[in-house]
Amino acid sequence: MASQLWCLQLIAKQIHRPVPAMLKQQHHHQVTIHGVKTVVSIHPSQLAIHPVSKLDSILSNFYLHTVIYFDKVPTSSPWEVEREELNFSLAEVLDLFPSVSGRLRVLDNGNLGIKSNDAGIRVVEATCDSSLREWLEAEKDGSNRQQLLPEVRISDYSVSPLLAIQYTLFRGGGLALGLSWCHILADFMSMDLLVKLWGEAHRKQGKLSSRPTSSVDVTSADVQLPQPFAHTNLSINASELDTRVFHFGSKVVEAITRESGGGGGETEALCAAVWKAVVKAQEQPSSGDSRLCLWSNTNLERNRGYFGNSATAFKFVDAVSPLGQSSVSDVAKAIQLGTRTNGSYKCASSFFANNVLFCNWAANVPVYDDADFGFSKPFYVEFLAAPLFGEGMVTIAPGREGGRSKSVCVSLRSEAMKRLLQESYFGSSSTKPANGVIS
Structure with missing residues (x-):
């Protein structure tokens, strides 16, 4: 009973800052924000500093986003009651993730760290x-x-949350759960683990299936950052970007994989098709200078429960020339060879080159099964990421049809995006689920 009273007292102390209703209106759709809260963990965490690796320090101004759509919301109780219960179960799960409720700090040695100070996360109601x-x-x-998506920007280390969540209730039912977080905190796979445990806590199933462990960053000692390191050398302004999501049905994925011939599996084939199309859209069809940076956690053992970025490996692949005119098979073979032989982490300075396309392979993130809060499983999920430098960012994630279908988020400069829409698999003319259809 004492523990329950303590929980209730903490929840009662959540900062609730009612804000004037704000309308963000475009194309006749209105999303109204009704309030903003700060949700903290149930039990106070032990004050600690979680060091941030040299590699992760690059990501302090880089954000990841997920929008999880549910076509049903609970009918057994009013949404306001369900929402508060979601906040309570979220607070329970934050006990397991002390770094999520913390804030960034600059340590005495000049490196970044996350201070677990129970400052909480931001929750927006709309x-x-x-x-x-x-x-x-x-x-x-x-x-x-x-x-x-809730706004989250690290403008002030002392107050800016590392994670923000937004509930958006649609007219007639349906819910969008938007998550935005600083990449310094976690990758897509790790955030999926938090969502999974949140769903389990909300369903009141008792003992959670797994618990997160602090990940050991084996790459930290090897990473060499450009000196002096500063985020002022970022080459892309967010206002220049156009971000779109394409749906590749199972038949399209199978066709692309067949087109790659012996050039590897599904990962290499899809990355090759996208890389080839993006380079052509950048009006560099003859360029052999383009490089692909492939982020992949395909070898992650799911039950290890890592939370962070250390399970994610990156490999740089040099283009075959001319890339835009090469076959998908040749490009896929280059990716397969590059990811097998290029195991060096001593190339962090390559992140800042203008000729790099970043490809985030998140197709093994099981969010459609994990984001189960008891009222319905996700109807559709979007994974979104935008680059700070390089040619652009591609994120390949599970598709809404299941099977081999994929959701492909592409973030490019606006002019390049216009040209990409004219490329095979990226056109918006077809609405058949088996084809590449823009969201």
Whole structure:
């Protein structure tokens, strides 16, 4: 009983800052923000500093986003009650993730660290005047998607949260759960683990299936950053970017994999098709200077429960020339060879080169099964990431059809995106699920 009273007292102390209703309106869709809260863990965490590796320190201004759509919300109780229960179960799970509730600090040695000080995470409550189906139908160009994501920017280390969550309730039912977090905290796989445990806590299933462990960054000692290191040498302004999500059905993925011939498996084939198309869209069809930086956690043992970025490996692959005119098979073979032989982590300075396309392979993140809060499993999930430098960013994630289908988020400069839409697999003319269809 004492423990329950302690929990209730902590929840009662959540900072609730009612804000004037704000309308973020585009294309006749209105998302209204009704309130912002700070959710803290149930039990106070032991004050500690979690060092940030040299590699992760690059990511302090880099953000990842996930939007999880549910086509059903609970009907047994009002949404306001369900929302508070979600916040409570979130607070329970934060007990397991002390770094998530912390804040960044500059340590005495000049490196970054995360201070576990129970400062909490930001939770935004919103509604939309459209139904979920209407919203998705209208979102062909992705221009409204940002309305479903909470703003999180590390403008001040002392106060800026590392994770923010937004509930958006659609007219007539349906829910979007938007998550935005600093990449210095975790990758897509690790954030999926938090969502999985949050769902289990909300379903009140008792003992959780797994618990996170602090990940040991084996790459930290080998990474060499450019000196002096500063984020002022970032080459892309967010206002220059156009970010869109394409749906590749199972038949398209199978066709691309067949097209790659003996050039590897599904990973190499999809990365090759996207890389080739993006280079052509950048109007560099004859360039052999382009490089692919492939981020992959495909070898992660799911039950190890790592939380962080250390399970993610990156490999740089040099292009075959001319890349834009090469076959998918040749490009896939180059990726397969490059990822097998290029195991060096001593190339962090390559992150800042303008000729790098970043490809984040998140296709093995089981969010469609993990994001189970008891009222429904996800209807659709979007994984979003935008680059700070280089040619652009591609994130390949599980598709909404299941099977081999993939969701491909591409973030490029606006002019390059216009040209990409004319490339095979990226056109918006077809609406058949088996084809590449823009979201």
